[in-house]
Amino acid sequence: MSLLVIYDEKGYPLLTEKDYKAISQRLDKVGVLFERWRVKPVKGQEDILRAYHDEIQRINETFHFVSVDVASITPDHPKKEELRNMFLKEHTHSDFEVRFFVEGRGTFYLHLQDRVYAVVCEEGDLISVPSGTPHWFDMGKEPHFTAIRFFTIPEGWVANFTGSNISEVIPDHDSIVSSWLRS
Numbered sequence: 001m002s003l004l005v006i007y008d009e010k011g012y013p014l015l016t017e018k019d020y021k022a023i024s025q026r027l028d029k030v031g032v033l034f035e036r037w038r039v040k041p042v043k044g045q046e047d048i049l050r051a052y053h054d055e056i057q058r059i060n061e062t063f064h065f066v067s068v069d070v071a072s073i074t075p076d077h078p079k080k081e082e083l084r085n086m087f088l089k090e091h092t093h094s095d096f097e098v099r100f101f102v103e104g105r106g107t108f109y110l111h112l113q114d115r116v117y118a119v120v121c122e123e124g125d126l127i128s129v130p131s132g133t134p135h136w137f138d139m140g141k142e143p144h145f146t147a148i149r150f151f152t153i154p155e156g157w158v159a160n161f162t163g164s165n166i167s168e169v170i171p172d173h174d175s176i177v178s179s180w181l182r183s
């Protein structure tokens, strides 16, 4: 199950969407690609890239990516707090940020005009953050995910921080997920 919560800039939830098709359509309207791929039971960078070869090829052709890698984190990572904080402040990139979740979970926050779209991504979800879109990512206090990352040029992925503290106002990944599991 994936989840979309749309907030105003004060962190008040305006809309919650749990249906994949509805999430995908809403995100499409704001230029964000959200797809669901069939999950394959593979582990390890090489096997993952091999198993998803055809899907990766299609995305590379669509967005002109030249390289992919696999990023993975588990709750026993010694630098989990540092890593979480790296992506928690609102920033932009000159490149598309495209991620496919092979396993686990993480929340992308897209700041679009006066709304924040929080997308809880789970295994099987692909999300694209268009270039120049203010956003942040929260993996939570006990991070657990494996994701395929797509790149055009390495420099394209440098984070340009906007200086906004909006990510402190909007509910974090852990609170969204816990209220979702309670509902």
Ligand SMILES: [Fe+2]
Pocket (backbone or CB within 6 Å): 091, 092, 093, 097, 135, 136, 159
């Ligand atoms: Fe980013």
